[in-house]
Amino acid sequence: MSLKVKLLEYTPNPEKVIASAAKLCYSPVGIDEIQEGLDEERVNKFLNTLMSYGHESPIEHVSFTFAAEGVSRSLTHQLVRHRIASYSQQSQRYVKLDQFQYVMPPAIYEDEKAKKLFIKAMNDSQESYNILVNMLNKKYLNEGMTKNSAEKKAIEDARYVFPNACETKIVYTMNARSLMNFFRHRCCSRAQWEIRQLADEMLKEVRKVAPILFKYTGPSCVNGDCPEGRMSCGKINEMKEKYR
Template sequence: MALKVKLLEHTPDPEKIIASAAKLCYSSVGVEDIMENLTEENTEKFLNMLMSYGHESPIEHVSFTFAIEGVSRSLTHQLVRHRIASFSQQSQRYVRLNQFEYVIPPEIKKNDRAKEVFIASMEQSQKAYDELVNILKDRYINEGMNALNAEKKAIEDARYVFPNACETKIIVTMNARSLMNFFRHRCCNRAQWEIRELAEEMLMQVKKIAPTLFKYSGPGCVNGPCPEGKMTCGKIAEVRAKYQTENK
């Protein structure tokens, strides 16, 4: 299943909201007048000033909500490590997966034998899951539980046989500052391929909404030295060229 990312909602006029917060910090303006004279030019000026000062707290006043599907449990295990965010993920405890979807890594797809072994493993997981659900469900029914509750209880334990490749769906909400941190780590060439693909798609979508705010977002090397030290990918010029081109 292919990756799908949809920006469901975001704070209206996000750049203007951040600019108003910056205006409050650096002027004597009152709350009644905070949005006055915030032209496109002034808004961009306030945003650039914030970035140059490293004053990022006003950026937290805006948030973005994404619907994501076609990703693996392996990816979401990484995603939820970004703790300043809200997550709602499809539950394997309450949703019976009669035929689970799965993500095949590109390097496995390239090799026919590797792909064959991988798919066989996925099919075996589904077979084991179905068998476990039926065994446990029958037992619970025999113990006096009704069929609906018996199935719900059965899939709680049967789901343990599912692999990291199992496809899942998740809703994610992050404020802009957390998003920038997410992009800094996950757009990096050293990030795992799947979450890097997700991060790049999310960045592309938020740039359409707030181009000035996310103008310099991307991996850490875009605006400074590579933060990976000896673990660097060694392609800093190539990475910078890519993101600078996208910003034009």
């Protein structure tokens, strides 16, 4: 199943909001005047000043909400490690998967033998899930549970046979500072291929609505040296070109 990412909502006028917060920090204005004179040039100046000072707290005032589908449980296990965020993921406890979708790594897809083995494993998981749901459902009904309760408990137990490749859908919200940290780690060539694809698509979306703020955003090496040491991909110039 192919990846799909959508920017659902975001703080209106995000760059102006950040510039207003920055202006309050660095000038003697009151709250009635903080947005006066904030044209595109002034907003750009405030944002560049913030980045050069390393003063990132004002960018926490804006947030972005995404929806993603066609992603694996393996990806979302990594995504939720970014803790300053909010997540709502499709539940396998409440949603019965009569035919689950899955994500196949490109390296497996390109190898016919590996591909057949992978597909067999997915089909076996679905078959086991179906059998377990039926077995457990009968067991819980016999124990006196209602029809709805028995099915819910059956699918929440049977789901343990599903693989990390199982496709899922998720809505998540990050403030701009957390989002930049996410891009620094997940746009890096050392990140796993799937979450790197997700990060690239997210970056395209936020640049449409906040081009100044995210102009120089990407992996860590875009704005400095590579932090990976001996594990560096050795393609800093290519990465700078790609993300700038």
